[in-house]
Amino acid sequence: MRQVSLLTLIVASAWATGAAARQEAATPAAPAADTAIAEIIVTAERRDSSVQKTAAAISALTAAQLERQGVTQPQDISKAVPALKIATGGGGYTQLAIRGIGTLSGNAYSEQAVASNLDGVYVPRPAEVNGVLFDLDRIEVLKGPQGTLYGRNATAGAINIITRKPSFTTGGDLTLEAGNYNQRRVQGALNLALSDAVAIRFSGQVNRHDGYLSDGYDDADESAARLQLRMAPNDAVDLTLSIDHAEVDAHGGGAVQSPFVDPGSPYTGASTAAGQAIFVAAGLKPVLNDGYLDLKTTGAGATLNWKTGLGALTVIPAYRKMDLDTRQYAPGFLLEDSETSRSRSLEARLASPTDAALSWIVGAFAFAEDQTTNIFTDQRVTYSRVIAPKLDTRSYALFGQATWRATDQLRLTAGVRASRDEKTLQGTRLSPLPAVPAAAYPAVCPSPATFSASAGTCTSPIAGDATFKKTTWKIAAEYDLTPSNLLYANLGTGFKAGGFYSSLAPNTFQPENLTATAIGSKNRFLDNRLQINTEAFYWRYKDKQVTHLGPVTPSGFDLITENAGKATLYGLEVDMIWKPTANDQISANLQYEHSRYGSFVYNQSTTTGAPTTSCKVSATTAASVVLVDCSGHRLALAPTWSGGVTYSRGFDLGSGRVEAEITERFESSYWVGDEQVLGQKQKAYNKTDLLVSYxxxxxxxxxxxxxxxxENKAVMSSSFVQPVLGAPYVTLRPPRTWGARLSARF
Incomplete structure (x- = not known):
């Protein structure tokens, strides 16, 4: 019945769009330059095209929008895109999700279900995005699996971050910002045209503010710089070289217990006296305010665009490096992590002209990442451990996509990508055991580990080799009702790579898979003063990777990842822009989503009798292990309703112009953790932003x-259940902030 209702909604939407389009086509008129909605050019399909001519659900945020909304950190992006959830927790770990499909864990072994790309370069560790959000041209958020042109880890979509390129005109800009929480930000760029064919651009940013939590956590202390050299000796060749570096030296992200210890002051940190008392009473190490986040990232790369006789050739070699050193208590216990990542990538594409009867794009991709990680945790009554693994990843892919112009109005598209991932894990796990009850962890190390009674330590080797192969595909059709009205339908697949968790074999998990169907329309009406885009979607999600406290071989428990679920999602997204006059604009977006797990069952280890969860729990034959069944539950990070409305008004004065903008955002209730306990449920809320400029x-x-x-609403963004207390600890989005910003251009 629900599928029938959805089909009815899709057909009705398409019929209404078509009727309106035909009426518009009957009375064409030239758009007025001062009232027409501006075109945005994107590269979502790996070639330049207008958002309105791209048959996919894309949210494109321009440089002006990013500046107005104060986007300087990853979680800021999600403010403008209802389908997108970004949470930055302790240790710099960033969690990404689109329409409820994402990664809720934040360890070094986790792959993301939403791919992050910087100027066409895949960024493997989302923490690296923390230092690159400045001097941007735009950000594109692609919703739905991008298995053909993007490949691995673009299961739910992709985020494309595009920086401003050097131009052949000398100029620059400078922005100064100050606000509450001792907010201080300086951002600037200098563009030098060395000749008609050579230009260089230097840009940088320093961003600092005090902690949003009372104990100093959730602060910012970031500095970053980028240098780009562009050479375009003729109309056929355009080469850009770039290098970027960013450093974060902050207290880091923090978490609070939920329900809040002090409901009247939700931003009260867990290291306060009231928060510490909870841990001391349970015999646990209390949360302290001595956490830190030291993050350094460096990137270098090149982008060559060359118009050849065969087509447009694009080659993008890149190198990225990340060094992370952190101490945090966000999970409800002490966690120290020292992590390095070195990645190299190369992508080459050849694309035909877009106006050909058969347009195509073919390419190859190679990626290598070497990670080393040293992790220490202290949970007192369970166990402390040190893990020192080395994880090497190699990924290769061949891909192609073609579009046939069947008629002047109808185009048909098909694409395929073959991917191969190879992963190797090597390392050692050291578990100090002197104060550990026998029931909590085995007193004898599992073979082939060694146990030192005098030192009270258990040393276990960690190793594994795994290869994952996957073929993803896409088929699509698009039809121009008029030059300003497009209908489209597509069916595609995506996957998130499999991998390891840090325990004895068997310690592998398989890829996640998503198959998505979408029917949508993109429309301009009223002489390009009204834009309405819609998409109805139906997603089938299987082999969900879930990270939880689970049993390991031959005995004991650990934080493991396994494939445990499948789900169905469907809904409708609507985006609207209306510019009734040259001085007024109303923008609105709305998403409805229904999501349910068809099957979500896994074994959970417990030290307290039964795990903290609202799912069904039943006994197993193993001691301290229960079966958790969350089938029928809604996905985390997937509110049924979400959206926002922005009204902007311009006032022309004799000496200049005043712009006023107010934005109202809302979401219905949703879960922020897979355990789905009361403390992880974010209630429905609305938030208001205001901006006035001259x-x-x-x-x-x-x-x-x-x-x-x-409104100073405390909104939860992520959660981890403390394994001994059974209490959820949550990270929060920023509280009320205000300030002033001065931007100069020269």
């Missing part, structure tokens, strides 16, 4: 004042 007639500078989250 720009003089010569457009040389702009002064803005802003307020965000004016």
């Amino acid at each position: 720009t003089p007639g010569d457009d040389r500078w702009t002064l803005s004042v802003y307020g965000q989250n004016l």
